[in-house]
Amino acid sequence: MQHLPSNLRLLIGAGLLVLVLAGLGVYFQSETSPVLEDGEIREADAPLPMTGIDGDIKNGVHVPTGFIAAEGVHLVIAHCTACHSAKLVTQNRADREGWQQMIRWMQRTQNLWDLGEQEAAILDYLAENYAPVKSGRRPPLTDIDWYELKD
Numbered sequence: 001m002q003h004l005p006s007n008l009r010l011l012i013g014a015g016l017l018v019l020v021l022a023g024l025g026v027y028f029q030s031e032t033s034p035v036l037e038d039g040e041i042r043e044a045d046a047p048l049p050m051t052g053i054d055g056d057i058k059n060g061v062h063v064p065t066g067f068i069a070a071e072g073v074h075l076v077i078a079h080c081t082a083c084h085s086a087k088l089v090t091q092n093r094a095d096r097e098g099w100q101q102m103i104r105w106m107q108r109t110q111n112l113w114d115l116g117e118q119e120a121a122i123l124d125y126l127a128e129n130y131a132p133v134k135s136g137r138r139p140p141l142t143d144i145d146w147y148e149l150k151d
């Protein structure tokens with residue numbers, strides 16, 4: 001180093017410093033950005049391949065749509081919120097076959113496109129997270145305060 005001009009040495013020093021700081025930045029960023037903020041991660045969900053929507057997930061729910069944050073949710077957000085609200089999806093329950101029938105019905109009558117290779121993952125997500133209530137994780141609701149739907 002001694003034979004180098006002092007301004008070049010300064011430049012090399014500054015360059016090294018920047019590298020170290022950048023390295024530290026990357027290290028600490030990956031340490032402090034968990035997918036879910038409050039720890040409610042179900043086993044199947046970690047790590048989630050959901051680039052771009054992670055920040056919208058709170059308590060295991062993708063807040064803007066209300067979808068349960070689980071494997072495949074990014075596909076469902078992409079394909080199933082284009083024509084109607086996510087609520088139409090989340091308020092329904094069905095097994096895999098039932099979900100497939102709904103998709104086929106939309107394809108026949110509502111111009112839903114071919115979901116191609118992603119259909120299987122979408123059906124897995126729907127059947128797993130929006131299964132018929134009797135076989136779901138929660139017991140059926142009781143004492144429901146029904147109200148009349150008006151149109």
Ligand code: HEC
Nearest residue numbers: 079080081082083084088089092102103106110111112113
């Ligand atoms: C191309 C437009 C379009 C896309 C994309 C779409 N749907 Fe639909 N879907 C519709 C229409 C139109 C209806 C009927 C809406 C109504 O009755 O108000 C509907 C209704 C539904 C219903 C209610 C069915 C019922 O029996 O009441 C469900 C559940 C549903 N869609 C789920 C999905 C899912 C899951 C996806 C993603 C795979 C999806 N939709 C993507 C157009 C679409």
